[in-house]
Amino acid sequence: MESPVKEKRSLNYVEKPIKVTKFLDDNFLLESKQAQTLYHEYAAQMPIIDYHNHLPPKDLAENRVFTSITKAWIDGDHYKWRAMRTLGIDEKYITGEATDKEKFMKWAQAVPHTMRNPLYHWTHLELSRYFGITETLNEKNASAVYDATTEMLQSQDFGARGLITKMNVDVLCTTEDPIDTLEYHQQLVKSDFKTKVSTAFRPDKAILIGSETYNEYVDSLSKVCDTEITTYDELCDALRQRIEYFNFNGCFVCDHGLSHLYAEDFTESEVKAIFKQRRGGSQVSPLEAAKFQSALLLFLSETYHEFGWVQQFHLGALRNNNTRMLSELGPDTGWDSIGDYSQGESLSKFLDTLDSKNKLTKTILYNLNPRDNALMATMTGNFNDGSVKGKVQWGSGWWFLDQKHGMIDQINTLSNMGLISCFIGMLTDSRSFLSFPRHEYFRRILCNLFGNEMAKGELPNDMEWIGTMVRNICYNNAKEYFDL
Structure with a gap:
């Protein structure tokens, strides 16, 4: 029986480049x-x-002006709360007495673990579409994101009506x-x-x-x-x-x-x-x-x-x-x-x-x-x-x-x-x-x-x-x- 012979590639063979799509780019989810x-x-x-x-x-x-991104984004959101509880985050940082920034930091810590849950897509769409933030959220950049978004929210353009108008x-x-x-x-x-x-x-x-x-x-x-x-x-x-x-x-x-x-x-x-x-x-x-x-x-x-x-x-x-x-x-x-x-x-x-x-x-x-x-x-x-x-x-x-x-x-x-x-x-x-x-x-x-x-x-x-x-x-x- 003849032994199988591996096909040799020509010296002129060029590997086709793999198309790399950036996460959440203009053609996010659009495959054709x-x-x-x-x-x-x-x-x-x-x-x-x-x-x-x-x-x-x-x-x-x-025309409520939100005092922090936590008040606008995490308070009342039981989708986020369930994910945080699943990760073992204490209720203090979800509905409890922790400060707004502490709650946000815990949510940012949770976000990388939500991949393939819709929360991961929603989180980054919302940061991008309202605040122009295109980085993926994590505990390393959480403090900077909290400060930047909270500052923007103090503007009337980011009041309750402004957020609706933007969309x-x-x-x-x-x-x-x-x-x-x-x-x-x-x-x-x-x-x-x-x-x-x-x-x-x-x-x-x-x-x-x-x-x-x-x-x-x-x-x-x-x-x-x-x-x-x-x-x-x-x-x-x-x-x-x-x-x-x-x-x-x-x-x-x-x-x-x-x-x-x-x-x-x-x-x-x-x-x-x-x-x-x-x-x-x-x-x-x-x-x-x-x-x-x-x-x-x-x-x-x-x-x-x-x-x-x-x-x-x-x-x-x-x-x-x-x-x-x-x-x-x-x-x-x-x-x-x-x-x-x-x-x-x-x-x-x-x-x-x-x-x-x-x-x-x-x-x-x-x-x-x-x-x-x-x-x-x-x-x-x-x-x-x-x-x-x-x-x-x-x-x-x-x-x-x-x-x-x-x-x-x-x-x-x-x-x-x-x-x-x-x-x-x-x-x-x-x-x-x-x-x-x-x-x-x-x-x-x-x-x-x-x-x-x-x-x-x-x-x-x-x-x-x-x-x-x-x-x-x-x-x-x-x-x-x-x-x-």
Whole structure:
């Protein structure tokens, strides 16, 4: 048997240079010429409509100036908090009594360990886009970065409004409870702030009758409405009054954060009795709670339809898992995860009940468990009746899914099982004024998917048409959908 002979390279052989791409350069995440053209010429300059976030309207109304980068960037950010805890950083440096600079130094120490977590990309996009800092953050340069960014934040250009303006935000919607006065939204309407700021109506506390604090909440609602709430009908009247108030103040969208949608059969007499029982101080059974929640949610959705609002349902979070830390720090501090709730049948029944009465308003569905991606993508098609373009939407990757692979999975599943061309795009769902580069992140990923398929011949090289589609997904579809 002949022994294998290695091929000899010619003396004239020249090793092809390996293309080295700088981290976070102009073509970050853009792997083809077509993707680069789509992003730079079509997506990048489109304004932002951020139709769901948790920014404090008080900060916008008063044009808050942040005393440090920690106040603007780390306070309230449970994504960062979870990463720091995982690394064994003491709570003192997260939500505790450490100074702002000490907290920032600990976050900078953590950043190099977050590679391949979206926090690594978001961190450096935000430092670059707001402050022009292109170095990767670590404990060696942390002190200099803290001092430089904190100094910049003292300028009015870097106040709460300035940070929004820098990101070319056309419209944003905060999220408020029915008992909110909306005084800060009213101040913003009278101000010279060019970004339109609206709100989303979030009545979950009025729905979740099993909550230990339910009666306290209804008492607060009663006080705001200046009316007694002892019966179910009075509860509905009070919530309708608040919907009218929100509508008068420019609200055009609501939001619900629920484990799943409720669709139990009920009778009117049952629901009235359940509410009376709870208001009397007695607990209700899980089945009774489900009947009440189904009834009240249907009442609210029919009212949203009457006012022409868009309704949003964020489904699937398993909240407050760590009861010890919940008791110490409260909710929304980083102890939530993906839940494994059954979604399909109740979601279908709920939407069909509204549709059968011709009272299904525009609806956006978000799922937290990725196993439900195909379910959500196909469910929307059941109720898109031709009356409105994209009437029932499957929303962008949410919470644990608003990272690169989560966005790609959402875009691909929607493309395969619906129409990506009708999609209303990204939102931040954030409490941070520095989170808006997430729109850029989404747009780069979107353009890369389209551009690479153009480069491979899977899509035609029709830059004008596909570029228009990209612009629509980034901005125009949302503008049309919300009638802005």
